[in-house]
Structures are given as structure tokens and as C-alpha cells.
Amino acid sequence: xxxxxxxxxxxxxxxxxxxxxVHFSLNNMWGKVQMVPDFLLVACLMVSFFADMKTGLxxxxxxGFLIDLVYTSVIGVYAFSLGLAVYxxxxxxxxxxxxxxxxxxxxxxxxxxxxxxxxxxxxxxxLIRQPLSGFLQWRLPATLAxxxxxxxIIYYPFRSFLRKMSEFEVQ
Amino acid sequence: MPPFFxxxxxxxxxxxxxxxxxxxxFSLRQSNKxxxxxxxxxxxxxxxxxxxxxxxQYAAGFFQSVHDMSNVYQENxxxxxxxxxxxxxxxxxxxxxxxxxxxxxxMNMDNNPDLYEFQKRTAMVIARSYDQWNQxxxxxxxxxxxxxxxxxxxxxEGLVGKIGxxxxxxxxxxxxxxxxxxxxxxxxIQNTRTYGxxxxxxxxxxxxxxxxxxxxxxxxxxxxxxxxxxSGLYPASLxxxxxxxxxxxxxxxxxxxxVKPSVDLNDLTYVMIIDRKAKTPDTGGGTGH
Numbered sequence: 242x243x244x245x246x247x248x249x250x251x252x253x254x255x256x257x258x259x260x261x262x263v264h265f266s267l268n269n270m271w272g273k274v275q276m277v278p279d280f281l282l283v284a285c286l287m288v289s290f291f292a293d294m295k296t297g298l299x300x301x302x303x304x305g306f307l308i309d310l311v312y313t314s315v316i317g318v319y320a321f322s323l324g325l326a327v328y329x330x331x332x333x334x335x336x337x338x339x340x341x342x343x344x345x346x347x348x349x350x351x352x353x354x355x356x357x358x359x360x361x362x363x364x365x366x367x368l369i370r371q372p373l374s375g376f377l378q379w380r381l382p383a384t385l386a387x388x389x390x391x392x393x394i395i396y397y398p399f400r401s402f403l404r405k406m407s408e409f410e411v412q
Numbered sequence: 413m414p415p416f417f418x419x420x421x422x423x424x425x426x427x428x429x430x431x432x433x434x435x436x437x438f439s440l441r442q443s444n445k446x447x448x449x450x451x452x453x454x455x456x457x458x459x460x461x462x463x464x465x466x467x468x469q470y471a472a473g474f475f476q477s478v479h480d481m482s483n484v485y486q487e488n489x490x491x492x493x494x495x496x497x498x499x500x501x502x503x504x505x506x507x508x509x510x511x512x513x514x515x516x517x518x519m520n521m522d523n524n525p526d527l528y529e530f531q532k533r534t535a536m537v538i539a540r541s542y543d544q545w546n547q548x549x550x551x552x553x554x555x556x557x558x559x560x561x562x563x564x565x566x567x568x569e570g571l572v573g574k575i576g577x578x579x580x581x582x583x584x585x586x587x588x589x590x591x592x593x594x595x596x597x598x599x600x601i602q603n604t605r606t607y608g609x610x611x612x613x614x615x616x617x618x619x620x621x622x623x624x625x626x627x628x629x630x631x632x633x634x635x636x637x638x639x640x641x642x643s644g645l646y647p648a649s650l651x652x653x654x655x656x657x658x659x660x661x662x663x664x665x666x667x668x669x670x671v672k673p674s675v676d677l678n679d680l681t682y683v684m685i686i687d688r689k690a691k692t693p694d695t696g697g698g699t700g701h
Contacts, residue, residue: 256457259539259550260465264472266542267678273616275544310453312541314548314576314586317435321428359543366436369545370591375616 243406247288248300254280255304259312266387276383281308282323282355283348283392284399289331290339290347291403301327315368322358326351341396348392349385356384444561446577455554458582461539462552469681530647530688533557537680538582547590549680554581562645564686570651570674571597571639572683588620588652589613589677598643599652602636604629610637610652610671619656619670627666631658637671647688
């Protein structure tokens with residue numbers, strides 16, 4: 242039951258990124274600033290921290306493929322990048338005690354990794370022609386800020402949900 | 413301290429890299445044809461997206477209207493002025509249309525479709541790729557509504573893009589700001605005989621690159637650029653944008669200009685999909701149909 246709820250929550254985030262968030266993040270008042278929601282990655286990271294690494298990785302790859310199919314024209318890039326980002330950040334998380342500050346820091350590292358991976362792959366296959374300075378100056382700071390805020394908002398409710406889920410499975 | 417990558421994990425990483433490269437080359441090659449599972453995923457997700465987008469658009473529309481309320485008075489004044497002119501323009505338009513059809517009949521060209529004639533289908537935008545690198549929006553019309561790959565998409569203001577992948581009930585529009593979608597739009601400067609090609613998009617400045625304009629042409633800032641109707645894809649005289657700056661190209665043989673799109677590509681809610689009547693011979697390359 243809780244697994245189903247988790248899936249539905251992630252699916253809602255997936256829809257949310259491409260519908261509601263777009264009205265907000267593509268607003269002309271931001272000018273050149275690109276503010277990209279990576280809420281799915283943040284949620285998958287928290288699943289891997291507080292519930293189970295394997296579940297987090299599976300969902301990251303599954304929803305990565307969905308993102309590729311629905312929102313992009315090249316299959317595989319987001320699936321690979323999301324999976325790798327979740328795995329690397331999870332490996333890093335073993336060195337830290339989990340609290341709001343470290344989770345915020347780790348998810349920012351995750352967002353940075355994901356953005357960089359996709360930027361590199363897309364640049365290599367010639368899908369985008371964004372100069373590196375534009376990426377660093379206009380895209381990364383705003384994206385990190387947006388996703389950091391999202392992490393802090395969902396941190397307490399989502400953590401307690403995940404803890405209950407993993408306890409429930411142990412019993 | 414546990415190692416980041418053991419041998420087994422290295423193998424997993426390498427094989428997933430190989431899969432990634434295979435998938436990328438697969439999707440780059442078959443660009444606009446979508447397989448059955450792809451269509452299925454696109455349509456299923458599209459249904460949920462539709463449910464989520466409806467209230468979002470209402471909310472966004474509400475805030476927009478509140479914002480608009482502040483300049484209602486000036487707008488009303490302007491509209492009244494325009495309206496006074498409208499009756500005269502309409503009468504003139506009707507007369508010209510009548511004369512045009514009469515002349516066409518005299519020339520025995522009655523059944524030849526015009527370069528600018530087309531049929532419109534309205535579609536609602538239900539989702540958009542959020543990463544701003546892929547400039548793709550999803551609309552709620554698909555194969556069942558007679559949509560096919562390569563059809564041009566416009567709004568009332570001008571050209572938006574063309575249809576990419578088509579599902580049964582939804583389809584993807586790749587916008588003119590998408591670097592991959594531009595395979596050269598043949599364009600003309602309005603009220604002149606100056607032709608050129610739209611050949612790319614500069615995302616930083618938000619302008620289209622209008623190139624291969626003859627060096628002797630008199631190109632000025634502020635001129636309107638429309639489609640020429642000469643390529644196999646787009647009907648004639650769809651507004652593309654306004655020229656914002658003119659320069660000579662790197663070899664000094666032709667002129668090139670920057671064109672600001674007349675449509676606000678960041679704010680799309682409803683679009684029109686065009687089925688053009690005139691078929692021009694396919695010039696090779698491109699999507700052709």
C-alpha cells in the first residue's frame with residue numbers, strides 16, 4: 242500500500258514538473274535565468290537515504306525513462322543521468338549523519354551532478370549549443386536554489402513517510 | 413572506507429554506458445517516427461497531464477487577468493480607435509477577395525489551391541519539457557484527429573513550430589526555438605521580394621538567425637519576416653518575427669539578420685495545427701510528406 246502511495250507521489254511530481262511548474266519557471270519575468278525543477282531527483286535521493294537504496298535507484302531509472310520518452314527527443318539520457326546521480330550521492334551519503342542540513346547539501350550535489358551530466362551529454366550529441374558560461378551563470382544558481390527550497394519543504398513529511406514505510410516492511 | 417566502484421559495479425557502469433550510446437543513436441536516427449510502446453506511454457501520460465494542466469491554466473489565467481486589469485482603460489481606448497477603422501477594412505477586404513476569385517476564374521485557376529491556403533485545427537497545450545534544453549510542447553490532438561508528422565503549428569501571432577512525434581491522441585510540437593527542429597524555414601521579408609533562410613536559434617538572445625539574404629537587399633531593423641511558402645512544409649505568409657539587427661555573414665557574401673519571434677514561445681496555451689492544401693514538390697531532405 243505504501244509502495245503504491247510512493248509510486249503515485251513520484252508520478253505526481255513527474256507530471257507536476259511538466260505542467261504546473263512550467264507556468265512558473267518559464268515566466269518572462271526571470272529573463273535569461275533558467276530555473277529547472279529536478280524534484281523527482283530530490284525525491285528519489287530521499288527514498289535512497291531513508292528507505293532503501295535499491296528502491297530509490299529503480300524509481301530513478303524508471304522515471305528517467307519516462308522523462309526521456311515524454312519530455313525529450315532523445316531516449317536514455319535522463320535515465321542514465323538520474324541513475325548515476327542517485328548512486329553517486331548515495332555512496333557519498335554514507336559519510337554523513339542524516340539531518341536537514343546534510344540532506345539539503347547532498348540533494349544540491351545531486352542536482353548539480355544531474356544538470357552537469359545532461360549538459361555534457363546533450364552538448365556532445367549536439368542537441369544544445371549553450372556556452373559553458375551561460376550554463377554556470379544563468380542556469381545552475383537558480384536551479385540549485387529552486388530545488389534546495391523544494392528539499393526543505395518536503396524534508397520532514399516525506400522523511401517520516403519513508404521511515405514508516407521501511408519499518409512496516411521490516412515487521 | 414568503502415570503495416566507490418568495485419569491479420562488478422564498474423562492469424555495470426560500462427554496460428549501461430554502452431546501452432546509453434545505443435539508445436541515443438537509435439533515437440537520433442529514427443527522429444520523428446515513434447514506436448508503438450512510445451506512443452502508448454505518450455498517450456497514457458498525456459491523459460494525466462491533461463487533468464493536471466487544466467486547473468493550472470485556469471490559475472495562471474486568473475493571475476494574468478488580475479494583472480491585465482491595471483491597463484484596461486488604455487486598452488479600451490486603443491481598441492475603440494481600431495474598431496472605427498475595422499468596418500472600412502472589412503469592406504475593402506471583401507471587395508478584394510471577390511475580385512481575386514473572379515480573376516482566378518478567368519484564368520482557369522479555380523481549382524488550384526493557393527500557397528497560403530490551409531485548414532486549421534485548434535489544440536490545447538497539455539505539457540511542456542521543463543528542462544528548457546528540449547523545446548518541446550505536447551498538445552492534445554493526435555493521429556485520430558488527422559494530425560501527421562511535419563505539419564506546421566501556429567498561434568494567432570505567428571509561427572510556433574512543427575509537429576514531431578505523433579501518438580494516437582497526443583502529439584509533440586518541436587518549437588522553432590528547438591535547435592534540432594530547424595531544418596531551414598524558407599522566409600521572405602514582408603512587402604519585398606527578399607528571400608532568405610531561417611537557420612537556427614540563439615537561446616541566449618532569444619532570436620532566430622535569418623541567413624542567406626542577398627547582399628544587395630535593403631534590409632532594415634523592424635521589418636517583418638514571414639514564411640515564403642516555397643518550401644515543402646510551410647504555407648506562405650505566416651508571420652515569423654521582426655528583424656532586430658542586421659549584419660554581413662562571415663564570408664561577406666550574404667547578409668544575415670536576427671529575428672525576434674512574434675510569438676511569446678514561453679507562454680503557449682492554445683495553438684493551431686495547419687494542414688496545407690497546396691503540395692509543393694519535395695525538395696529532398698527534411699521530413700517531407
